[in-house]
Amino acid sequence: MEVLRRAIELGNSGADVVHMAVGEPDFPTPAPITIAGRDAVMDGATKYTDARGLAELRLAVANYYATDYGLDVDEDRIFITPGASGALLLTTALLMEPGDGIILSDPGYPCNRNFLTAFSGTAQMVPVGEKENYQLNGSLVRENWQETTRGVLLASPANPTGAVIDESILEEIASVVDAENGSLISDEIYHGLIYSDAEKVSALQVSPDAFVLNSFSKYFGMTGWRLGWLVAPASVAPYLEKMAQNLFICPSSISQYAALAAFTPAAREIMEVQREEFKNRRDFLLPALRDIGFDVPIEPEGAFYIYAGIPEGFPDSEPFTRWLLEEHHVAITPGTDFGSYLANRHVRFSYAQPIDRLQLGVERLQKAIHAG
Numbered sequence: 001m002e003v004l005r006r007a008i009e010l011g012n013s014g015a016d017v018v019h020m021a022v023g024e025p026d027f028p029t030p031a032p033i034t035i036a037g038r039d040a041v042m043d044g045a046t047k048y049t050d051a052r053g054l055a056e057l058r059l060a061v062a063n064y065y066a067t068d069y070g071l072d073v074d075e076d077r078i079f080i081t082p083g084a085s086g087a088l089l090l091t092t093a094l095l096m097e098p099g100d101g102i103i104l105s106d107p108g109y110p111c112n113r114n115f116l117t118a119f120s121g122t123a124q125m126v127p128v129g130e131k132e133n134y135q136l137n138g139s140l141v142r143e144n145w146q147e148t149t150r151g152v153l154l155a156s157p158a159n160p161t162g163a164v165i166d167e168s169i170l171e172e173i174a175s176v177v178d179a180e181n182g183s184l185i186s187d188e189i190y191h192g193l194i195y196s197d198a199e200k201v202s203a204l205q206v207s208p209d210a211f212v213l214n215s216f217s218k219y220f221g222m223t224g225w226r227l228g229w230l231v232a233p234a235s236v237a238p239y240l241e242k243m244a245q246n247l248f249i250c251p252s253s254i255s256q257y258a259a260l261a262a263f264t265p266a267a268r269e270i271m272e273v274q275r276e277e278f279k280n281r282r283d284f285l286l287p288a289l290r291d292i293g294f295d296v297p298i299e300p301e302g303a304f305y306i307y308a309g310i311p312e313g314f315p316d317s318e319p320f321t322r323w324l325l326e327e328h329h330v331a332i333t334p335g336t337d338f339g340s341y342l343a344n345r346h347v348r349f350s351y352a353q354p355i356d357r358l359q360l361g362v363e364r365l366q367k368a369i370h371a372g
C-alpha cells in the first residue's frame with residue numbers, strides 16, 4: 001500500500017510509473033455484469049437483502065460448483081459476503097478463541113493472518129520455499145500442529161507466489177487436519193486463474209466440511225464491487241447467519257444483482273479471454289525476469305504474480321523496491337509484505353497490466369540491474 005501510495009504520488013507529479021505492484025485485474029468488469037449492476041440500480045434493487053445473500057445468487061454459486069467442479073453443494077451452506085475478506089471475517093469470528101492457532105504458509109497473503117490476530121488468535125507461520133513448491137503439505141502441518149492449533153489456512157493459487165497445490169497434497173493436509181479434529185480453511189480466490197494443465201481443485205472435493213473462501217474480485221473482475229462467498233459446513237450455518245446479520249447486515253444488493261450475470265456464458269467467455277491474456281503476460285514476464293537475473297525457481301501456475309529472488313549484490317527488498325520506484329519508476333512489492341521467511345531477499349511482481357506496460361517495466365529493470 002505504501003508503494004502504491006508513493007507510485008500514485010509520483011504519477012501525479014508527472015512520472016510515468018509502471019505499476020507492477022497492483023493486486024487487481026486491469027481489465028474492466030465484464031460488460032454483462034456492469035449492465036446487470038446498472039439495471040439493478042435503475043430498477044430500485046437497492047435495499048437490504050437476506051444476510052446470507054440473494055437466494056438466486058447462492059443457487060448460481062451452487063450451480064458453479066456443479067458445472068466447474070462436479071460438486072453437489074447445498075445452497076444453504078453458501079454465504080455471499082463482502083469480498084473473500086468478508087468470508088474470512090465470518091470464518092475467523094466463528095472459529096477463533098483467544099490463544100487458538102491456525103497454520104499458514106510464509107510467504108502468504110498478509111491480511112489472512114491479520115484476521116486471525118484481530119480475533120486474538122495466533123497465526124502459526126510455517127516457512128515454505130522452492131522445495132515445498134511454496135505450499136504447505138501434510139508433513140509440515142503434522143510437524144507444526146500444537147495443542148492450541150485449530151486448523152490450517154491454505155491459499156491456492158497463492159499470493160504472492162502463484163503456486164498451485166496438488167490434489168494429492170491437499171488430500172494429505174485434509175487427512176492430518178481431520179485426524180486432529182481441526183478445520184481446513186481454503187482461500188480459493190484465484191481459482192479460474194490457472195495457466196498450466198493443473199486442474200482447479202477445491203478443498204471441498206477432498207474435505208466436504210472445509211471452509212472455502214472465494215470471491216468475485218479476481219477471475220470475475222469485480223474487485224471494487226466487494227463481493228465474495230463462503231461455503232461452510234451445514235452445522236455452523238445458523239451461527240454464520242447471525243454473525244453476518246450483526247457484522248454487515250448483508251452484502252451490497254447492487255453487486256449481488258450484478259454478480260448474477262457473472263455466471264452467464266457471455267460473461268464467462270470474456271473471463272476466459274482475459275485468462276488467456278494473463279497467461280500470455282506470465283509467459284512474457286517470467287523468462288524476461290529470469291534473463292535479468294531475478295531468481296524464480298518454479299514456474300508460477302496461477303494468480304497474476306511472480307515471486308522472485310532479488311539478484312545478488314542488490315539491497316534488501318524494502319530499499320530495493322524504494323530504489324526501483326524512485327529512480328526507475330517501476331513499482332513492485334517487497335517480500336516483507338508477505339512474511340519473514342527469506343522475505344528480505346524477495347519481491348513480488350504483478351502482471352495485472354497490459355503487455356506493453358510490462359515490456360516497458362522490463363526495459364527499465366534491465367537498465368537498473370545492469371547499470372548497477
Ligand SMILES: Cc1ncc(COP(=O)(O)O)c(C=O)c1O
Binds near residue numbers: 082215
Ligand atoms: C489470497 C487473497 N485472499 C483474499 C483476498 C481478498 O480479496 P477480496 O476481499 O477482494 O475478495 C486477496 C486480495 O488480494 C488475496 O490475494
